[in-house]
Amino acid sequence: MERLPGWLRRHVAAIRAVVVLTLLLGAVYPLAVTGVAQALFNGRANGSMIERDGRAVGSALIGQSFTDAEGKAVGTYFQSRPSAAGDGYDMLSTAASNLGPEDVVDVLPVPGAEEGGRQSLLTQVCARSKEIGEREGVSGARPYCTPDGVGAVLKVFPAVGLPIRVVSVNQACPATPFVAEYGGVKVECGRPGEDYSAGRTVPVRGDVTHIRVPGDAVTASGSGLDPHISVAYAELQAPRVAKARGMDEGRVRALIAAHTDGRGLGFMGEPAVNVLELNLALDQG
Known part of the structure; x- marks a missing residue:
């Protein structure tokens, strides 16, 4: 190395740095973080997927629409808030309307x-x-x-x-x-x-x-992916869902309460209802 010209030594050093940093930051670090996430937060690390009858029906962290083939709201389900992400809840186009x-x-x-x-x-x-x-x-x-x-x-x-x-x-x-x-x-x-x-x-x-x-x-929310609605919006929809399903309205409101998440850390934000989890609970009766 000592016999190499100065300009060539600098190039060799740069290439060596690229190789080392690529291995560390492109392989070792991602694998270590993935391993820790899988060990400690397995469900969340995999997207908090919710399964029913052996198939994934959605994520607890990503909202989705509950509409028919024509885009109309399905009366038997609680409806999510609007989304400005692509055609709606598109994770590749997460954004607000600006x-x-x-x-x-x-x-x-x-x-x-x-x-x-x-x-x-x-x-x-x-x-x-x-x-x-x-x-x-x-x-x-x-x-x-x-x-x-x-x-x-x-x-x-x-x-x-x-x-x-x-x-x-x-x-x-x-x-x-x-x-x-x-x-x-x-x-x-x-x-x-x-x-x-x-x-x-x-x-x-x-x-x-x-x-x-x-x-x-x-x-719409800032991300366009919010899976929650306010308790007030859920309560507004309760009579319609109960009537469409032939259920007791009190039972529907009890399910709303059971799937309401509290404030973050006990003081941040407002209580909110996870729409997918609530609709799945309705399907289970």
Whole structure:
């Protein structure tokens, strides 16, 4: 080695470091961590898979949908919260929607156009709340939502000064605007393809005082993989599930309590219900 040129010695040393670190970090360390995980946390290390009748039906840590072939909620099961991960609970696309509270204006679809429109986060929440309310037999009304399940948002022209034109931008014509007038001006329905960006955005809260559909029922988690729902959302679904299965509602609520996880470390977060475990318990009677 001493007789090798300096530049060559440096290359040999670099190659040796690559080989040693590859063995240590690419083989020895992963095998050691895997061995410890299998020895101490076997169930969790393998994904906390849940099996029934000899086959895996899901994971206790990853949410899933309980829908039919057409994507409609199955009435005999508790429903999970929405997911923004791929087509829903896709572990290879775990993500949030990245839409924030200021995303309130839809892009209305133009009939016959190749590209469809885009629902704002507000309209997504409103539509989900309306659908869940109808499914569970309660009011799905929320602040800033129209009765037909879109964001209650106006565009006012001009942006500054007295209004001379007002448009309910999320209600495509020929829909009837959720309010007839604003500032003494008749409200128009939204026309697909028209640019309303120059107007002033005015969300309208409405007079909703009691929200029956919980927030986790209409919003996705940050990962899009959350296997839990709130106790409030589970309790909301209990009458529908009990009726669909012909079960005593008290029995269904007892199963909810039995599959409710407490706060992390006793003080972090809120109690939550594992949907898959609850639905499997229902199937067992």
